[in-house]
Amino acid sequence: MTQMQDDPLALDRQVCFALAAASRSVIGMYRPVLAPLGLTHPQYLVMLSLWERSPRTVRDIGQALRLEPATLSPLLKRLESAGLLTRQRNREDERSLDVELTAAGRSLRTKAELVPAQIVERLGMDVAELERIRDSLTQLLAASDG
């Protein structure tokens, strides 16, 4: 009944605000969980992409994570400094950079396998509900990404 709820500009009505705030908040939950692995959340996502396939090019990782190469470039250098991956030019196409896990990078996976369950537990939400939300977000991503 208040004017606020009818107002299209009311903060609490904005999908973009709910999205931005939830994203920051959930990523914030990962911080203490990922700290023992020496990873930030974006770095964790890069590692997930490499555990699925390695080596991959910067372009390929960027397409998987929807990140610009300009964002990935320094991020990958930090992971290289941490000893988790190597970066070297592709022999067949010198423009491409192959990013490949090191032994340390591969073995970090064991610790990472414990992460998802810890997050779900801290969230205290139903897994089925979380999967529903994930699917809605994937749909939203497709609509905005076109």
Place this chain on the structure above:
Amino acid sequence: MTQMQDDPLALDRQVCFALAAASRSVIGMYRPVLAPLGLTHPQYLVMLSLWERSPRTVRDIGQALRLEPATLSPLLKRLESAGLLTRQRNREDERSLDVELTAAGRSLRTKAELVPAQIVERLGMDVAELERIRDSLTQLLAASDG
């Protein structure tokens, strides 16, 4: 059937990835829409909070937007430089900083009122579906924010 879909670390299974990617992608849609107003997306959210109530303290805005004062401080200075608001110490409590819209800040609202419809149109999604997603995200925010 592939091992990937059973893998708890598969990128496409992560709520956090869907959340981060959708957030960046949707915020990216706002960029061309907000550019004519001279606002970034976080600045737009600050303006939404001030159109609801002005003046407000930095603390108060931070609680509404779930942003740290350290994030808001430089952001508010930019909006002050843009002439959209003023910043001055509260008379009754000199620790607090009152943030108040200027005439230019108030009048920008007219242009901003056209923003939500433009985004919905570009997304091409059902408004009811978007509201469902927003409510799920609000729920997720509450679970992660505790």
Place this chain on the structure above:
DNA sequence: CACAAATGATTAGTATACTAACTAAATGAC
């Protein structure tokens, strides 16, 4: 009332994340 504790904002330092501009390498048109 003096002084420790708490509160509100700022500053410093690190890490994303974007666009735009640039470099180097490969492709394609003629």
Place this chain on the structure above:
DNA sequence: GTCATTTAGTTAGTATACTAATCATTTGTG
């Protein structure tokens, strides 16, 4: 076969966003 075009990454510049440390003011305790 040469040269314009395209493609892959990097660099520069700006704006978030966080934690930790700091500063100033206010509150609360004895």
